[in-house]
Amino acid sequence: MSEEPRSKHKKLDRKVKFAVGKAKVSNKGFEGIENPTKKKENSKYERNFSRSDAQVNINGENKFSRSNSRDTKFLRLTTEKPGFNSKRVYGDRDINEEGNRNKSFTPRKGWKNFDDDDRKKLYGKKNSEREGFGQGGNTRRDGNGDSKFGGRSSLNRVEGRFRNEEGSDNNRIREFRSSRGDAGSDNSSFDGKRSSRRVESKFRNDDGNDNRFRSREKPAFKRVAVRGELGGRSYPNRVEGRFRNEEDSDGNNREFRSSRGDVGSENSSFRGKRSSGRVESRLRNDDVNDNKLWSREKPTFKRVATRAEGGKDGFKNKKQVIEKYGNKQQAEAAESLQKAEKRFLRYKKDKENAAEARVVKPKKKKMGIHSLDISNKRTDDSVSADGDTVEKKVDAQKDVELSQNAQFRAIQPSPSILKFVEDNFLGRRRLVEFQRAGYNIELPAPLDNVPFSTSTERERIEESAFRNKLDFFAAAKVSSSFPPVDLPEIAFAGRSNVGKSSLLNALTRQWGVVRTSDKPGHTQTINFFNLGKKLALVDLPGYGFAYAKEEVKDAWEELVQEYVSTRVGLKRVCLLIDTKWGMKPRDHELIDLMERSETNYQIVLTKTDVVFPIDVARRAMQIENTLKANKSLVQPVMMVSSQTGAGIRCLRTVLSKLSRLPKL
Numbered sequence: 244m245s246e247e248p249r250s251k252h253k254k255l256d257r258k259v260k261f262a263v264g265k266a267k268v269s270n271k272g273f274e275g276i277e278n279p280t281k282k283k284e285n286s287k288y289e290r291n292f293s294r295s296d297a298q299v300n301i302n303g304e305n306k307f308s309r310s311n312s313r314d315t316k317f318l319r320l321t322t323e324k325p326g327f328n329s330k331r332v333y334g335d336r337d338i339n340e341e342g343n344r345n346k347s348f349t350p351r352k353g354w355k356n357f358d359d360d361d362r363k364k365l366y367g368k369k370n371s372e373r374e375g376f377g378q379g380g381n382t383r384r385d386g387n388g389d390s391k392f393g394g395r396s397s398l399n400r401v402e403g404r405f406r407n408e409e410g411s412d413n414n415r416i417r418e419f420r421s422s423r424g425d426a427g428s429d430n431s432s433f434d435g436k437r438s439s440r441r442v443e444s445k446f447r448n449d450d451g452n453d454n455r456f457r458s459r460e461k462p463a464f465k466r467v468a469v470r471g472e473l474g475g476r477s478y479p480n481r482v483e484g485r486f487r488n489e490e491d492s493d494g495n496n497r498e499f500r501s502s503r504g505d506v507g508s509e510n511s512s513f514r515g516k517r518s519s520g521r522v523e524s525r526l527r528n529d530d531v532n533d534n535k536l537w538s539r540e541k542p543t544f545k546r547v548a549t550r551a552e553g554g555k556d557g558f559k560n561k562k563q564v565i566e567k568y569g570n571k572q573q574a575e576a577a578e579s580l581q582k583a584e585k586r587f588l589r590y591k592k593d594k595e596n597a598a599e600a601r602v603v604k605p606k607k608k609k610m611g612i613h614s615l616d617i618s619n620k621r622t623d624d625s626v627s628a629d630g631d632t633v634e635k636k637v638d639a640q641k642d643v644e645l646s647q648n649a650q651f652r653a654i655q656p657s658p659s660i661l662k663f664v665e666d667n668f669l670g671r672r673r674l675v676e677f678q679r680a681g682y683n684i685e686l687p688a689p690l691d692n693v694p695f696s697t698s699t700e701r702e703r704i705e706e707s708a709f710r711n712k713l714d715f716f717a718a719a720k721v722s723s724s725f726p727p728v729d730l731p732e733i734a735f736a737g738r739s740n741v742g743k744s745s746l747l748n749a750l751t752r753q754w755g756v757v758r759t760s761d762k763p764g765h766t767q768t769i770n771f772f773n774l775g776k777k778l779a780l781v782d783l784p785g786y787g788f789a790y791a792k793e794e795v796k797d798a799w800e801e802l803v804q805e806y807v808s809t810r811v812g813l814k815r816v817c818l819l820i821d822t823k824w825g826m827k828p829r830d831h832e833l834i835d836l837m838e839r840s841e842t843n844y845q846i847v848l849t850k851t852d853v854v855f856p857i858d859v860a861r862r863a864m865q866i867e868n869t870l871k872a873n874k875s876l877v878q879p880v881m882m883v884s885s886q887t888g889a890g891i892r893c894l895r896t897v898l899s900k901l902s903r904l905p906k907l
């Protein structure tokens with residue numbers, strides 16, 4: 244490494260690199276340039292990027308030339324050869340003796356300046372003398388025609404020109420550089436191209452003399468085709484398409500390179516190709532002179548057959564598939580059939596295996612005793628220790644459940660209970676039974692009526708207390724907000740969703756006064772209702788399972804317990820039990836509390852309509868047996884259904900005895 248500072252070296256390098264001439268370097272370092280030459284004026288770089296200068300050199304190095312002279316554009320066109328890599332320069336248009344342009348478009352090797360004399364030959368005038376011209380290259384050029392393409396924009400450029408020549412409307416020259424998403428011409432040609440490198444499209448249509456259309460995009464304006472134009476695929480290299488109309492016929496002489504999936508022309512030619520390298524297809528159809536169709540593929544092009552074409556089946560081309568299957572649909576159908584057959588075989592095999600597995604019992608783990616193990620364990624060789632214990636646990640649980648059910652079924656209800664159940668049509672019954680018994684099944688809770696009543700309406704409630712209007716007068720969340728004791732109170736307690744609120748409505752036949760819900764935990768406060776001046780009915784929040792937080796549920800339970808154990812005016816607590824489920828530990832807790840506080844309570848079985856009549860009787864018998872030693876329990880166990888109205892009248896009769904006696 245040298246001792247020179249690094250920065251100095253850098254400076255030196257730059258100087259030597261960019262100075263034109265011979266660098267003078269001595270031991271001291273850089274000392275200047277010998278015979279410095281002047282920078283060439285009008286260098287190649289400058290010339291090629293000159294916007295005003297349309298000159299292009301012979302070697303076709305004018306790739307980036309952006310001349311603003313529209314005349315030169317028409318006459319000299321740089322484009323790519325079909326081979327894509329080399330450049331080709333088209334020469335001037337031939338001018339015939341009459342001063343008109345020839346139809347043909349001859350590429351020339353040489354280059355000729357198109358000067359004012361040529362213009363005069365072509366148009367009869369110099370540019371400066373012509374109307375609408377010579378006002379600067381980048382001005383809007385839409386002043387002349389009917390269609391306007393909106394001049395230029397910097398990035399995506401749309402340029403259109405209509406030029407009337409020789410007084411004829413049809414003879415016009417167009418240059419259209421289309422931006423993304425627009426269609427190139429009126430001829431319904433899909434001219435969109437898409438390429439990661441470069442997009443180029445040309446349209447040339449010589450009708451007679453000079454109806455031409457060319458579209459060209461330079462690298463600066465990468466045109467990306469919309470999906471609708473080219474099937475929305477991108478290709479790593481490039482897609483190129485050309486329409487070229489020569490001769491007199493429309494839509495002939497076409498060259499079209501399309502990407503996969505698009506339709507080439509009105510001639511319904513479809514030559515989509517797919518390749519990782521490049522996509523190329525051409526259709527050329529000259530009606531008059533030469534009707535040629537050719538396609539060319541580069542060696543890199545490797546076409547992969549699609550599934551439907553039989554690529555997976557090993558067919559080399561579509562022809563082979565069609566030979567075998569007739570057509571594409573048949574090929575697809577055959578493939579799917581094959582798949583279905585395979586699936587079916589697999590399914591059959593699985594089924595057989597499953598059947599075998601069922602027959603052959605799983606091998607049981609054998610446990611041996613270690614020779615040094617002195618513990619006095621008994622091991623069962625046939626059953627694993629873990630599995631054994633689990634199985635035994637499950638069995639034990641089942642035994643308990645079974646025994647509970649068996650015990651329940653073994654209950655023999657007393658004749659009085661059975662008679663009560665039968666007389667009140669308790670339990671699940673068919674409507675026809677109610678009809679036969681003389682009840683009007685069109686009424687809600689039909690059993691809460693007098694049988695064989697001649698009135699179309701319901702008979703009035705026998706107990707006067709329950710004929711009063713049910714009025715809500717207080718709700719308490721805490722014990723301090725309990726209303727003063729004024730009337731004898733009957734409270735309805737029980738688990739959530741057991742049917743407390745429904746029973747209040749059913750007893751008073753005032754459906755809708757107390758709100759009910761099928762969602763457990765609906766009633767959340769102690770609600771006080773009075774029935775005239777005779778009785779107060781209290782709806783308590785349920786305990787046990789409810790859609791509420793644990794702490795909230797605990798608070799309700801505490802409130803209920805406080806009310807039940809401390810309320811002075813409380814004459815009776817109707818403890819509601821779901822007939823289907825029977826008594827639960829929480830119910831026993833409350834019973835114990837009421838026993839301790841000497842609160843009178845009566846068991847009321849609810850929802851009797853969901854179980855068989857015999858089970859209603861069994862449940863009543865079971866509860867009577869369980870609680871027969873309890874002192875505060877009021878007999879008998881009541882059985883009701885708010886839905887059918889069964890047992891409601893009896894309950895009314897029982898409860899009405901608690902109402903305040905009329906003052907003498």
Ligand SMILES: Nc1nc2c(ncn2[C@@H]2O[C@H](COP(=O)(O)OP(=O)(O)OP(=O)(O)O)[C@@H](O)[C@H]2O)c(=O)[nH]1
Nearest residue numbers: 740741742743744745759760761764765766785885
């Ligand atoms: N089949 C049938 N369903 C009933 C009966 N009584 C009440 N239900 C239904 O049981 C559900 C609960 O009724 P509620 O009266 O709201 O029960 P609750 O005890 O007040 O419930 P909480 O207020 O949450 O404690 C409702 O969907 C009622 O329709 C009955 O006798 N038979």
Ligand SMILES: [Mg+2]
Nearest residue numbers: 743744765766
């Ligand atoms: Mg309720």
